[in-house]
Amino acid sequence: MDPRPTPVPASIERSGVPHHVAIVMDGNGRWAQRRGLPRTEGHGAGEEALLDATYGALAVGVRALTVYAFSTENWRRPVDEVRYLMNFNRGILERHRDGLNDDGVRITFSGRRDWRVPKRVLKSMDDAAELTRRNRVMTLNIAFNYGGRAEIVDAVARLVADGVSANKVDEKAIRSRLYHPELPDPDLVVRTSGEYRISNFLLWEMAYSELVFTDVLWPDFRREDLYRAIEEYQSRERRFGGVDQ
Numbered sequence: 001m002d003p004r005p006t007p008v009p010a011s012i013e014r015s016g017v018p019h020h021v022a023i024v025m026d027g028n029g030r031w032a033q034r035r036g037l038p039r040t041e042g043h044g045a046g047e048e049a050l051l052d053a054t055y056g057a058l059a060v061g062v063r064a065l066t067v068y069a070f071s072t073e074n075w076r077r078p079v080d081e082v083r084y085l086m087n088f089n090r091g092i093l094e095r096h097r098d099g100l101n102d103d104g105v106r107i108t109f110s111g112r113r114d115w116r117v118p119k120r121v122l123k124s125m126d127d128a129a130e131l132t133r134r135n136r137v138m139t140l141n142i143a144f145n146y147g148g149r150a151e152i153v154d155a156v157a158r159l160v161a162d163g164v165s166a167n168k169v170d171e172k173a174i175r176s177r178l179y180h181p182e183l184p185d186p187d188l189v190v191r192t193s194g195e196y197r198i199s200n201f202l203l204w205e206m207a208y209s210e211l212v213f214t215d216v217l218w219p220d221f222r223r224e225d226l227y228r229a230i231e232e233y234q235s236r237e238r239r240f241g242g243v244d245q
C-alpha cells in the first residue's frame with residue numbers, strides 16, 4: 001500500500017505519461033557527507049526515496065520503472081560499502097516485495113549474475129521475481145550489477161551462441177537478446193545529484209530517451225520530483241530523427 005497517497009498534479013497530461021521511466025539514483029554519498037555521516041547512511045536513506053518514487057510512478061500510470069541500484073563499476077568501491085550495498089538491496093526486496101506484490105508490481109532485474117553477487121542476494125532476487133511475475137500494473141526493473149556495455153556484450157555472446165549468421169545480424173536480433181526485450185525503451189531517463197553523465201546505464205535502450213537532470217540528491221528525491229521530471233518530459237518535442245509535419 002502506498003504509504004503516502006498524494007494527488008497527481010493536474011498539470012500532468014495523463015495521456016502523455018511516459019511508459020517507461022529510468023532513474024540513475026545518485027548522490028547518496030554526498031547526502032551523507034553533508035550531514036557528517038558515513039556514506040552508507042546515505043544509501044540507507046535512499047530506501048524511502050525509492051519507495052516514494054515507485055508509488056508515485058504507479059499513481060501516475062507509468063508502466064515500467066527501471067532504477068540503477070548497482071553498476072558493474074561499483075565493485076571498485078571500498079569492500080565495506082560494497083558489502084553494505086549487497087545486504088541493503090537484499091533487505092529492500094525482503095521488506096517491500098509483499099507490499100509491491102499486493103499492488104500489482106512485477107519485480108525484475110537487469111544485470112549480471114556473476115560470482116561476486118552473494119548467493120543470499122541472488123536468492124532474494126529470485127524470490128521477489130517469482131512472487132511477482134504475474135503482476136501487470138507496473139514493472140519495477142532493478143538494474144543490479146548492471147552495465148550497459150556488459151548488456152550489449154551479453155547480447156552479442158548469445159547471438160553467437162545461437163549461431164546467427166552475419167547477414168542475419170540486425171537491431172532486432174540484438175534487441176531481442178537484451179536483458180528485458182519485453183520492456184519498451186525508456187521514454188524518460190532521470191539522473192539525480194547534478195551529475196551530467198550516463199555512467200554506463202541502458203546504453204542501447206536510451207538511444208532516443210529524453211534526459212532530465214536534477215540537482216536533488218537521491219535520498220531527498222520524492223514523487224514530486226518525479227512529477228516535475230514528467231512535466232519537463234511533456235514539454236519536450238520528440239522527433240526521432242524526423243522533422244515536424
Ligand code: IPE
Binds near residue numbers: 026028031069074193
Ligand atoms: C548512488 O549514490 C548509489 C550507488 C552508486 C550505489 P553514490 O554512492 O554514488 O553517491 P555519491 O555520488 O558518491 O554522492
Ligand code: IPE
Binds near residue numbers: 025026027071199
Ligand atoms: C551510477 O552512479 C550508478 C548507480 C547510481 C547505481 P555512480 O555514482 O556509480 O556513477 P559515477 O561514478 O559518478 O559516474
Ligand code: MG
Binds near residue numbers: 026027028
Ligand atoms: Mg555517485
